Amino acid sequence: MSAPLRYALIGATGIGAYHLAALRKLEETGRLRVVAVADPALAKDEALAADLAARGVAAHLDYRAMLRGEAGLDVVVISAPIPLHLEMTTACLERGLFVYLEKPPVPLIQQLETLLAAKGQERVGVGFQMINARWVQELKAGIVAGALGQLQEIRIGAAWPRLDAYYARNSAAGKMTLRGEPVFDGPATNALAHLIHNAMYFAGETQTGFGVPEEVTGALYRTRAIESYDVASLRCRFPSGVRLTAALAHATEEPFPFQVEVRGTAGRARVSGDGTIFESDRITFDSRPETFEELVEKTHRQFLAFVQGAQPFAATSLEDTRGYLLATNGLLLSSGGIHPVAADSIRTYRRGEEGGYNVAGLHEAVRATVETGALFTDLGLPWAVETPPVSVHDLKTIDFASLASS
Ligand SMILES: NC(=O)c1ccc[n+]([C@@H]2O[C@H](COP(=O)([O-])OP(=O)(O)OC[C@H]3O[C@@H](n4cnc5c(N)ncnc54)[C@H](O)[C@@H]3O)[C@@H](O)[C@H]2O)c1
Numbered sequence: 001m002s003a004p005l006r007y008a009l010i011g012a013t014g015i016g017a018y019h020l021a022a023l024r025k026l027e028e029t030g031r032l033r034v035v036a037v038a039d040p041a042l043a044k045d046e047a048l049a050a051d052l053a054a055r056g057v058a059a060h061l062d063y064r065a066m067l068r069g070e071a072g073l074d075v076v077v078i079s080a081p082i083p084l085h086l087e088m089t090t091a092c093l094e095r096g097l098f099v100y101l102e103k104p105p106v107p108l109i110q111q112l113e114t115l116l117a118a119k120g121q122e123r124v125g126v127g128f129q130m131i132n133a134r135w136v137q138e139l140k141a142g143i144v145a146g147a148l149g150q151l152q153e154i155r156i157g158a159a160w161p162r163l164d165a166y167y168a169r170n171s172a173a174g175k176m177t178l179r180g181e182p183v184f185d186g187p188a189t190n191a192l193a194h195l196i197h198n199a200m201y202f203a204g205e206t207q208t209g210f211g212v213p214e215e216v217t218g219a220l221y222r223t224r225a226i227e228s229y230d231v232a233s234l235r236c237r238f239p240s241g242v243r244l245t246a247a248l249a250h251a252t253e254e255p256f257p258f259q260v261e262v263r264g265t266a267g268r269a270r271v272s273g274d275g276t277i278f279e280s281d282r283i284t285f286d287s288r289p290e291t292f293e294e295l296v297e298k299t300h301r302q303f304l305a306f307v308q309g310a311q312p313f314a315a316t317s318l319e320d321t322r323g324y325l326l327a328t329n330g331l332l333l334s335s336g337g338i339h340p341v342a343a344d345s346i347r348t349y350r351r352g353e354e355g356g357y358n359v360a361g362l363h364e365a366v367r368a369t370v371e372t373g374a375l376f377t378d379l380g381l382p383w384a385v386e387t388p389p390v391s392v393h394d395l396k397t398i399d400f401a402s403l404a405s406s
Contacts, residue, residue: 005307006073008036010063010088011080012048014170015102019079022297031304036070038063039080063088067095075307078102079127081172082190083181086111090118098123098307100300104193105318107184109325110397115318125306125314126321129292129299130194131201135271135278135285139262142269142283144207149266154199154244157370158192158258158274159363162250163354167226174226176338176404184404186220187248188232189328195258196234197316199244200323202262208313211238212323216330217389218375220338223251223346223357227404229338231359233369233376233384234331244327247369247376251341253349253358259370270370330392337406341383359383 004027009019016039023034038060042049052059060066063080067073075098078088086106092099093115105126106112115121130136143151167174175183188196203211213236220229230250237243249256259272269280278285290298305311345360365379376384 004031004033005075005304007032007034007075007077008038008066008070008073009034009077009079010038010066011078011102012037012039013041013045014079016079018293018296019077019300021293022300023077025297026300026304031308032075036060036066036073038066064091067091073097075100081170082107082185083172083178083183086114089115089124093118093120093123096120098303099125100303101126103128103197104189104324105321106325107182107189108398108400109329109395111182112318112321112325113396121318124318125303126316126318127296127299128194128197128316128321129295130198131315132295132298132302133275133290134288135275136198136201138285139260139269139271139283140201140207142280143202143262143264144205147266147282148262148264148268151203151240151242151262151264153242153263153373154202155261155263155370155373156195156199156244156246156248156258157256157366158187158195158247159249159252159254159256159366160187160191161252161255161356162191162230163351163356165354166250167224174224174228176227177401182400182404184228184328184332184400186229186232187250188220188234188246188331191250192248192258193324193328195248195260196246196327197321197324198260199236199246200327203238203240203242203244203323205240210320210323211240211242213237213244213327213330214239214391214393215389216327216392217334217387218331219335219377219385219387220332221341221383222338223341223359230357231341231362232331234327235375236327236330243373245369245373245375247366249359249362249366251346251357251359252363252366253356254363256363256366261370326392326395329398330390330395332400332403333392333398334387334390335385336387337403339385345383
């Protein structure tokens with residue numbers, strides 16, 4: 001067997017801890033070894049620093065020092081905050097390394113274009129691990145096999161309430177920019193971004209392909225006193241004529257576990273309960289649940305096979321995220337910035353020590369989006385704002401600075 005691939009991890013706490021755990025399980029196969037970790041938090045996290053030292057893993061506070069100092073690295077896993085993704089990925093590609101990059105790859109379409117123009121960009125895999133969920137693969141296989149007839153519509157709804165601590169979790173939370181770098185934090189572009197990426201996957205015409213929308217309509221709304229948004233209503237039209245409608249929110253008191261409905265000329269399929277309930281007249285699902293940890297490990301296994309040449313592609317390449325970026329950037333463009341929800345539609349609530357925000361009628365509107373394919377404006381919500389459709393065909397850049405401040 002060849003020598004184990006030499007892995008490094010940038011960002012070791014938060015989601016990084018899950019990556020470290022997954023990589024340690026894969027170390028048992030003898031195919032890789034985590035040789036270095038870079039994270040400024042190691043200056044204070046004595047337990048992690050001691051654990052790394054005990055395993056002979058080099059600890060760095062600065063990722064650039066790690067890239068300069070560690071000879072013979074093969075793969076870097078980037079699990080650092082979103083505004084750092086572009087510079088870190090660029091630095092890794094300049095050294096000819098493979099990169100497993102946490103989602104979202106970057107916030108802006110122009111940043112994706114920059115990465116796609118970089119030498120070695122095909123060595124990047126993006127960690128949208130939900131693509132590897134059994135139900136996502138089964139639904140996609142059913143669509144591609146024509147089980148639902150001609151694909152017509154994809155609908156998505158989710159309300160995952162987020163309380164004060166979520167917005168205090170790090171300095172990028174609830175921000176559009178941080179120290180001049182784009183963040184674009186919010187349900188469609190962070191916590192529920194997987195659902196938009198999955199929708200692009202369902203719209204793709206082959207088992208491994210991703211759809212790219214040509215027109216986007218929608219609006220972003222702000223309920224809390226944040227720079228960014230906590231409610232999104234989105235419609236995308238694909239060149240095939242397929243339509244995606246999505247409602248994604250953090251500003252409800254009651255959760256609405258995600259629902260995905262896919263409709264074709266011959267039938268429909270719905271997955272709900274955050275991927276635990278399956279209904280379809282035409283597709284049979286294997287409903288065994290999978291944990292977040294299992295999906296992260298599966299995605300690492302797949303990326304490892306890609307690095308070793310045993311698989312021709314990573315689950316999600318940079319180019320595969322074009323649809324996600326055009327959907328979310330087109331949404332901001334169509335929205336023309338972020339719209340405040342009228343104060344008389346907002347109620348605050350407490351959960352123990354923490355506060356949350358609830359928008360009147362939002363929970364019902366998320367459900368209605370899945371049931372009818374309506375945008376919030378179609379549902380007559382008093383705070384919903386009519387916005388124009390924008391063409392994202394060939395969209396290469398958006399004026400983020402002015403959109404982020406309007
Ligand atoms: N795949 C998923 O389902 C999923 C879920 C949550 C978050 N994420 C993504 O994971 C990434 C990290 O998110 P998080 O919530 O763990 O963030 P976080 O703010 O907790 O930061 C992660 C780690 O990065 C470190 N870090 C900060 N600055 C750094 C620097 N300059 N160099 C090296 N390390 C640095 C932090 O100290 C921390 O250990 C983001 O892209 C986020 O969107 C993915």
